[in-house]
Amino acid sequence: DAGVIQSPRHEVTEMGQEVTLRCKPISGHNSLFWYRQTMMRGLELLIYFNNNVPIDDSGMPEDRFSAKMPNASFSTLKIQPSEPRDSAVYFCASSFGQGGYGYTFGSGTRLTVV
């Protein structure tokens, strides 16, 4: 298995543009997590899905952020419109069950909004 695959690896966009981040979890994993990492705030859970259903989206900053998981092998995180303060590294992680054996993280998407 290639692990958790995220795309793109880097994204530079202008303020106000729509940004879509993509994640393919490990096959057989049924929980998927979106995180944002910044120097100031560390790792923040944005949303997590179990069996494609959102379980906890309390970390989604505001209505500009949305996430979907249309099937077990794909998820997107969308920011519309993007703002400079959204600049961060966005990680996707997946786990079997609800993470008792640990999460497998993707390589992240480094987003820069100018």
Next chain:
Amino acid sequence: AQRVTQPEKLLSVFKGAPVELKCNYSYSGSPELFWYVQYSRQRLQLLLRHISRESIKGFTADLNKGETSFHLKKPFAQEEDSAMYYCALRFNAGNNRKLIWGLGTSLAVNP
């Protein structure tokens, strides 16, 4: 409220010295705790789970319920241990089993 505290943002030691990265938690239930590591420009990866009571790369961590701590220890630090270390607590509320994360400790092992 559930919380994980890593009191040190940065810890600097010399190669061969013992290292202890502190983690304290607050949680009313039975805790499940983890340590994750992130080497420079790499993805986060699981280092230890408290329930498996294992030693990985020479690191160990013991859950102390009395002190509500899960400190990560290694008797002799190596330069390749330099990384960001995160302590995490698994939340347990019905169907919600998310991780609560500390802010991380950056470990620098100097030659």
